[in-house]
Amino acid sequence: xxxxxxxxxxxxxxxxxxxxxxxYALFRLSQLREPKALAAxxxxxxxxxxxxxxxxxxxxxxxxxxxxxxALIERLSDRSKDVRRAAAQALGMIGDSAALPxxxxxxxxxxxxxxxxxxxxxxxxxxxSAAVPELVEALAADENSFVRYAAAEALGVLGDASVLxxxxxxxxxxxxxxVRYAAAxxxxxxxxxxxxxALLLALNxxxxxxxxxxxxxxxxxxxxxxxxxxxxxxxxxxSVRRAALKAVLWLSVEFxxxxxxxxxxxxxxxxxxxxx
Numbered sequence: 046x047x048x049x050x051x052x053x054x055x056x057x058x059x060x061x062x063x064x065x066x067x068x069y070a071l072f073r074l075s076q077l078r079e080p081k082a083l084a085a086x087x088x089x090x091x092x093x094x095x096x097x098x099x100x101x102x103x104x105x106x107x108x109x110x111x112x113x114x115x116a117l118i119e120r121l122s123d124r125s126k127d128v129r130r131a132a133a134q135a136l137g138m139i140g141d142s143a144a145l146p147x148x149x150x151x152x153x154x155x156x157x158x159x160x161x162x163x164x165x166x167x168x169x170x171x172x173x174s175a176a177v178p179e180l181v182e183a184l185a186a187d188e189n190s191f192v193r194y195a196a197a198e199a200l201g202v203l204g205d206a207s208v209l210x211x212x213x214x215x216x217x218x219x220x221x222x223x224v225r226y227a228a229a230x231x232x233x234x235x236x237x238x239x240x241x242x243a244l245l246l247a248l249n250x251x252x253x254x255x256x257x258x259x260x261x262x263x264x265x266x267x268x269x270x271x272x273x274x275x276x277x278x279x280x281x282x283x284s285v286r287r288a289a290l291k292a293v294l295w296l297s298v299e300f301x302x303x304x305x306x307x308x309x310x311x312x313x314x315x316x317x318x319x320x321x
Contacts, residue, residue, distance in 0.1 A: 055077075064097070067097055075104040080108070080110065087116050090120060102128060106134065111139060117136050118146075121150070130157070130160045133164045142173045151163075169195070169198060172202060180196045180208075185211060198231060202231075213240055229262050241263060246284075260292065263292050264295060
């Protein structure tokens with residue numbers, strides 16, 4: 046069977062009343078990524094069955110045609126949370142900035158945390174700084190730590206220096222270690238040395254994931270971080286001085302040395318081992 050004949054058969058199966066045929070047709074259309082299937086897939090988005098609508102959205106994501114964006118934005122209001130989540134993911138995969146209004150609406154307004162999480166990841170994938178204010182809001186206020194994590198990650202990728210305060214606040218105050226970790230990584234990506242004081246404070250955190258990400262962020266700034274570390278070494282607070290000493294050690298030790306375990310405290314070695 047030729048590819049044209051196969052697509053024709055699959056589209057006929059998609060329009061049938063046989064759910065098994067519909068599922069298989071959508072599976073194969075996702076693999077083939079046939080542009081001629083776009084119109085039929087858009088029509089199938091109105092299917093009464095939630096599972097079929099999810100599969101249609103996934104097929105459109107695989108097709109990657111920006112012409113599907115308006116219809117996928119409409120699915121962000123679908124009655125099924127599974128369809129809304131799939132639509133957010135699909136919009137991120139297509140990567141068209143026209144989806145921003147719908148995605149930020151889902152990020153801040155959807156009642157399901159998985160949908161909000163997927164919307165944050167989609168905004169990261171699209172990489173448009175117009176979404177920064179909403180991502181900052183989600184980082185500060187969303188009740189779900191996975192959504193805040195995704196927002197922190199996205200802010201690091203978008204590279205807007207205006208988010209430093211929001212990321213520093215999350216690094217030092219968020220109740221989730223995973224969010225703190227993501228904030229530290231994003232601060233490292235932004236590479237602004239003015240965030241070094243906050244990163245130094247995070248070196249005293251109990252979680253090796255958090256303090257290691259903070260140390261790595263300081264390391265990425267290299268010599269630009271030194272003046273801030275020097276000031277911290279003379280700070281009146283002992284905890285700040287200890288953090289500065291940790292930073293000095295991190296910047297000066299050969300991490301790949303086989304003798305590292307004999308040179309430093311075993312706890313420190315265990316934390317470095319987590320990274321390596």
